[in-house]
Amino acid sequence: MQPLLIDLSIAALALLVFVADLLMPSEEKRGLGHLASAGLVLILLLTFVLDMQGDAFGGAYVLDPLALWFKRVFLLAGALAALIALDPAEQAFARRQGEYYLLLLLSLLGMSILSSARELLLIVVSFELMSLPLYVLTAFTKSSKLSGEGALKFYLVGATSLAITLFGLSLVFGATGTTMLPEIAANAGAIRSPLLVLGVLTTLAGLAFKIGAVPFHMWVPDTYEGAATPFVGFLAVAPKAAGFALLVRLYLVAFAPLSVRFQPALLALCVLTLVVGNVLALTQTNIKRLLAYSGIAQIGYMMVGLLAQTGEGVGMLLFYLAAYLFTNVGAFAVVCAVGAASGSDDIRAYRGLSRRNPALALAMLVFLLSLGGIPFVAGFWAKMGIFIAAWHAGLHWLVLLGAGLAVVGVYYYLRIARSLYLDDPEEGAQPITIGAPLRLALIVCGTAVVLIGIWPRPWFDTALDAAKSFLH
Amino acid sequence: MSVPPSHIFLLAALLFAIGAAGFFLRRNVIVVLMCIELMLNAANLTFLAASRMHTLAHGARPDLQGPIFAIFVIVIAAVEAAVGLALVIALYRNKQTVSLDDVADLKD
Amino acid sequence: MSASEAWIAAGTFTGVAFVIAAGTLIAAALLRVRARKHSEARTRTYECGEEPDGGAWVRFHPRYYLVALVFVIFDVEAVFLLPWAVSLRSVGAVALWSMLAFLAILLLGWVYAVKKGALRWV
Numbered sequence: 001m002q003p004l005l006i007d008l009s010i011a012a013l014a015l016l017v018f019v020a021d022l023l024m025p026s027e028e029k030r031g032l033g034h035l036a037s038a039g040l041v042l043i044l045l046l047t048f049v050l051d052m053q054g055d056a057f058g059g060a061y062v063l064d065p066l067a068l069w070f071k072r073v074f075l076l077a078g079a080l081a082a083l084i085a086l087d088p089a090e091q092a093f094a095r096r097q098g099e100y101y102l103l104l105l106l107s108l109l110g111m112s113i114l115s116s117a118r119e120l121l122l123i124v125v126s127f128e129l130m131s132l133p134l135y136v137l138t139a140f141t142k143s144s145k146l147s148g149e150g151a152l153k154f155y156l157v158g159a160t161s162l163a164i165t166l167f168g169l170s171l172v173f174g175a176t177g178t179t180m181l182p183e184i185a186a187n188a189g190a191i192r193s194p195l196l197v198l199g200v201l202t203t204l205a206g207l208a209f210k211i212g213a214v215p216f217h218m219w220v221p222d223t224y225e226g227a228a229t230p231f232v233g234f235l236a237v238a239p240k241a242a243g244f245a246l247l248v249r250l251y252l253v254a255f256a257p258l259s260v261r262f263q264p265a266l267l268a269l270c271v272l273t274l275v276v277g278n279v280l281a282l283t284q285t286n287i288k289r290l291l292a293y294s295g296i297a298q299i300g301y302m303m304v305g306l307l308a309q310t311g312e313g314v315g316m317l318l319f320y321l322a323a324y325l326f327t328n329v330g331a332f333a334v335v336c337a338v339g340a341a342s343g344s345d346d347i348r349a350y351r352g353l354s355r356r357n358p359a360l361a362l363a364m365l366v367f368l369l370s371l372g373g374i375p376f377v378a379g380f381w382a383k384m385g386i387f388i389a390a391w392h393a394g395l396h397w398l399v400l401l402g403a404g405l406a407v408v409g410v411y412y413y414l415r416i417a418r419s420l421y422l423d424d425p426e427e428g429a430q431p432i433t434i435g436a437p438l439r440l441a442l443i444v445c446g447t448a449v450v451l452i453g454i455w456p457r458p459w460f461d462t463a464l465d466a467a468k469s470f471l472h
Numbered sequence: 473m474s475v476p477p478s479h480i481f482l483l484a485a486l487l488f489a490i491g492a493a494g495f496f497l498r499r500n501v502i503v504v505l506m507c508i509e510l511m512l513n514a515a516n517l518t519f520l521a522a523s524r525m526h527t528l529a530h531g532a533r534p535d536l537q538g539p540i541f542a543i544f545v546i547v548i549a550a551v552e553a554a555v556g557l558a559l560v561i562a563l564y565r566n567k568q569t570v571s572l573d574d575v576a577d578l579k580d
Numbered sequence: 581m582s583a584s585e586a587w588i589a590a591g592t593f594t595g596v597a598f599v600i601a602a603g604t605l606i607a608a609a610l611l612r613v614r615a616r617k618h619s620e621a622r623t624r625t626y627e628c629g630e631e632p633d634g635g636a637w638v639r640f641h642p643r644y645y646l647v648a649l650v651f652v653i654f655d656v657e658a659v660f661l662l663p664w665a666v667s668l669r670s671v672g673a674v675a676l677w678s679m680l681a682f683l684a685i686l687l688l689g690w691v692y693a694v695k696k697g698a699l700r701w702v
Binding site: 142149153156162167171179195222226 | 481484488491492495501504505508511512514515516518519521522525526529535537538540541544545548551552555556558559560562563566567575576577578
């Protein structure tokens with residue numbers, strides 16, 4: 001029971017929100033957002049207080065330091081997402097707020113179980129529990145045509161990726177005769193069946209869809225642009241992190257004996273993702289699309305950490321995810337505030353933001369610097385750590401390519417940062433005021449980004465410990 | 473009866489290929505949803521064939537992992553279809569179309 | 581049963597299926613009452629005399645969709661119930677309580693559907 005405590009708490013919180021939503025009169029639904037957010041923070045604190053590590057269901061479920069790290073990332077992302085959504089939800093769909101938070105929590109539950117799953121069936125079910133609410137949440141603003149279109153594209157790609165992944169896993173099951181990852185890892189080296197290699201590669205294609213790696217990335221910008229902004233910050237971080245949790249468990253542990261076979265495919269995906277993400281971001285004029293392509297590029301950097309196939313690489317990947325969480329959720333929170341005030345997501349709306357709301361502009365500046373990897377904010381150490389780990393693993397040319405593309409990245413981030421301060425606001429632009437929940441989320445994200453940037457040591461150490469606990 | 477598992481694997485691969493081809497070629501959302509179901513069922517068939525293969529190889533007790541997996545996938549497919557159809561209905565209310573060619577407001 | 585016997589069985593089964601299908605069609609063709617070539621009765625939708633009312637291409641109301649959706653959820657639930665019922669005795673109390681928890685959550689979903697009026701046929 002002990003290892004399951006976190007997931008059981010999330011499930012209980014989801015049910016609590018669900019029942020409260022049924023009983024509550026429709027004017028007071030805002031409280032559900034507070035409940036969801038506070039509950040998630042409470043569970044997050046619980047993970048630091050109690051020592052719950054161990055496994056359950058005969059090893060199919062495990063709470064190891066790796067799972068714990070991912071669960072904390074998810075909980076934090078969920079709490080911030082609920083917080084950011086408080087005001088917009090009240091305005092856009094006041095009567096359906098309960099469902100919004102319920103779906104958010106259910107998706108979170110799926111991710112949380114996924115990060116602990118060591119059995120194929122559990123992986124598939126939790127993967128779906130994560131994905132289905134996300135499709136619905138993307139379409140949540142029913143009146144918007146773009147929202148429906150973004151959701152449909154997301155759904156079609158997601159459902160296909162599930163089918164491809166499942167087909168791959170069924171081949172793996174066919175070749176190995178077991179659904180337990182540790183047993184697959186033990187057997188995989190000795191099996192000479194082409195089914196296994198085919199299954200491993202097919203599964204990789206399915207998962208590449210999910211994390212939005214090029215050439216399976218087409219849905220990412222459309223979905224981000226169509227979905228409601230308060231939700232995009234969550235969508236950009238949490239499911240991607242869950243995808244990486246799965247990739248680590250499958251490709252660095254279970255299929256590790258086959259690494260010669262899938263390494264080239266993974267490498268090709270990584271290079272394509274880095275190049276295409278960074279280059280296409282250059283031409284974007286919509287901030288959400290720009291952040292989407294930048295997100296694709298970030299996925300590429302994380303894949304570099306995966307490719308290192310060492311404990312150090314995975315540790316840096318975990319660190320990158322944490323830095324990426326604060327940076328991206330924060331950046332989308334700013335987009336949310338500016339979008340609500342100016343009704344536009346065009347990057348022209350960011351001209352002279354410093355004169356409309358200095359604090360908001362400062363926050364955006366910090367997040368952009370972090371995305372670009374400028375010293376000394378969180379994103380700098382994240383990229384640095386990944387590159388060092390990959391260098392140690394012998395991927396020298398990949399590191400050089402990544403560093404070169406990071407410079408391209410700096411260009412498009414700093415272009416916006418410059419116009420925040422040096423350009424004049426558009427005519428008739430009013431000062432922007434932001435509500436208390438959004439302000440709190442921005443303060444948390446901004447502080448975290450700066451703090452990690454100044455003093456990354458404890459984060460590095462915890463991440464490396466988590467990674468080395470299961471991979472040497 | 474002795475249809476060898478390899479034949480079932482081939483059938484499943486064929487089903488999957490048909491589904492995948494349909495997914496990329498057809499423009500009607502409903503048909504695309506059907507193609508996705510086809511791919512999921514191909515995976516189901518592979519699970520069952522694999523289970524049968526293991527039963528034939530080891531003999532003593534029937535291998536139940538495949539059938540259990542298939543049951544769960546059936547449920548997942550049903551739930552997914554429900555969400556998909558809901559999205560299509562939402563889209564139809566906004567646009568009066570179920571053709572993917574008419575769904576292209578979002579692009580670079 | 582050997583491999584060839586299995587194929588013979590499958591072949592016979594297919595053959596019988598075809599014979600029955602073709603037989604009914606042929607029997608219908610031989611036994612039908614012949615109507616005049618251009619009579620009005622021949623162009624009707626139902627030759628048995630039922631008068632059709634309105635066109636066949638009607639729109640279905642979304643409420644069908646809602647009911648179908650709720651049906652599907654409870655329908656696939658039965659997929660889990662059957663193996664559970666079969667193996668309940670051997671697995672024991674854990675299985676009983678897990679399934680009750682599962683059903684309780686499903687019940688909550690049903691309460692939600694009722695409360696939101698998804699099952700009200702207006």
